Amino acid sequence: MTDIAIEKKPSPETPSLKVPMRVTVLGGGSFGTAMANVASRNGCDTRMFIRDPAIAKEMQETRRNQRYLPDFVMDENLSFTSDIEYAVRDRDLILVAIPSSSFREVLRQIAPFISGQAIVSLTKGIEPDSFALMSDIIREELPQVAYGVLSGPNLAKELMAGIPAGTVIASPSEAVRFAVHQALASALFRVFANTDVQGVELGGALKNIYAVAMGMGAAYHVGENTRSMLLTRALAEMSRFAVRLGANPLTFLGLSGVGDLIATCSSPLSRNYQIGLALGQGKTLAEAVEALGQTAEGINTIRQVRAQAEILDVYMPITCALYEVIYEGKPPLGIALALMQNGHRSDVEFVLPNTTPAS
Numbered sequence: 001m002t003d004i005a006i007e008k009k010p011s012p013e014t015p016s017l018k019v020p021m022r023v024t025v026l027g028g029g030s031f032g033t034a035m036a037n038v039a040s041r042n043g044c045d046t047r048m049f050i051r052d053p054a055i056a057k058e059m060q061e062t063r064r065n066q067r068y069l070p071d072f073v074m075d076e077n078l079s080f081t082s083d084i085e086y087a088v089r090d091r092d093l094i095l096v097a098i099p100s101s102s103f104r105e106v107l108r109q110i111a112p113f114i115s116g117q118a119i120v121s122l123t124k125g126i127e128p129d130s131f132a133l134m135s136d137i138i139r140e141e142l143p144q145v146a147y148g149v150l151s152g153p154n155l156a157k158e159l160m161a162g163i164p165a166g167t168v169i170a171s172p173s174e175a176v177r178f179a180v181h182q183a184l185a186s187a188l189f190r191v192f193a194n195t196d197v198q199g200v201e202l203g204g205a206l207k208n209i210y211a212v213a214m215g216m217g218a219a220y221h222v223g224e225n226t227r228s229m230l231l232t233r234a235l236a237e238m239s240r241f242a243v244r245l246g247a248n249p250l251t252f253l254g255l256s257g258v259g260d261l262i263a264t265c266s267s268p269l270s271r272n273y274q275i276g277l278a279l280g281q282g283k284t285l286a287e288a289v290e291a292l293g294q295t296a297e298g299i300n301t302i303r304q305v306r307a308q309a310e311i312l313d314v315y316m317p318i319t320c321a322l323y324e325v326i327y328e329g330k331p332p333l334g335i336a337l338a339l340m341q342n343g344h345r346s347d348v349e350f351v352l353p354n355t356t357p358a359s
């Protein structure tokens, strides 16, 4: 990252001072497009890396993302390239919006051209097999870079429509937190800060599991009491798991925790919710994924987290129940009834630890 952004850091008395930043977004799907648009609209010199040259050319000419967000016109200053070196050389910030399954591969492609740019993950998933978070992958592949993760209730279509939203930049580096704020914050987009990278990242990845569950619940027309119970127990479950991995439980009170859980679990715009809805309406997993045609990280996250919870001996009843329904073909209503009979447990276990063994 260049020094300019850091040297001109405004004092709290001069919050409106802005230094234009050079931003690149890797990934031309829904979220990459939405965040590139946020940065460009905010005055950043912004490039998007699209792997298919024909699509990059089409987007440059039409300013539309015909496949992922056809109903929106992108900011007129945004530029598009399929040349990865040109995309990442001499930039301040690289925002990575690539699905978790390809995240490492793309970091390896950019590695030869990285010398001082900060790398920020926008991805909400966990790498298959390794159980690595995106911040782990950045540290492994690019050990010298300043890095962060951005996560929060940020449905791509709402951002494109200019509907106000907030997000969280988590980084051990104050310079990265500041630079991301400077690049993205506006009257339409608030950027909050955290240092609990793992907690923020796990919030974004884990809530996808429960969005699948809530989509399925919607197919069964569950009531508000049931929805609220499921959401709140989801928060208990995800924070329990994340704390076992070293996260701060209080992070889950923030936008990247409860905030994103509410947005993703309540909105038909969420692709994970859409998958759950389709499954609840009787589609097979393959049919639901094919009909969606976009990334729904939750499907893999359910499998990964269930396996990891078993290894770590963390009680994750909702995740395990979903696994049984989706991957073992068990009947959803029977599984839901069994969940309701899981015994007498603490409401908030950081207040009252559970004393009875999990059934």
Ligand SMILES: NC(=O)C1=CN([C@@H]2O[C@H](COP(=O)(O)OP(=O)(O)OC[C@H]3O[C@@H](n4cnc5c(N)ncnc54)[C@H](OP(=O)(O)O)[C@@H]3O)[C@@H](O)[C@H]2O)C=CC1
Pocket (backbone or CB within 6 Å): 027, 028, 029, 030, 031, 032, 033, 051, 052, 068, 097, 098, 099, 100, 102, 105, 106, 122, 123, 124, 125, 154, 155, 156, 157, 293, 294, 295, 297
């Ligand atoms: N959409 C949303 O509202 C939000 C999404 N996220 C997260 O952002 C991440 C990306 O999601 P999203 O943009 O929505 O996903 P999409 O499915 O909409 O798009 C994925 C994009 O990544 C590209 N891509 C995949 N593999 C590679 C690769 N190896 N090299 C280069 N490009 C590649 C795809 O290219 P191609 O089209 O050529 O396949 C496509 O442009 C996910 O982790 C998601 O959880 C986070 C917040 C909100």
Ligand SMILES: O=C(CO)COP(=O)(O)O
Pocket (backbone or CB within 6 Å): 124, 152, 153, 154, 155, 156, 208, 211, 260, 263, 264, 269, 270, 271, 272, 273, 295, 296, 297
């Ligand atoms: O993470 C999201 C909103 O914050 C979007 O979730 P989906 O990937 O389910 O669309």
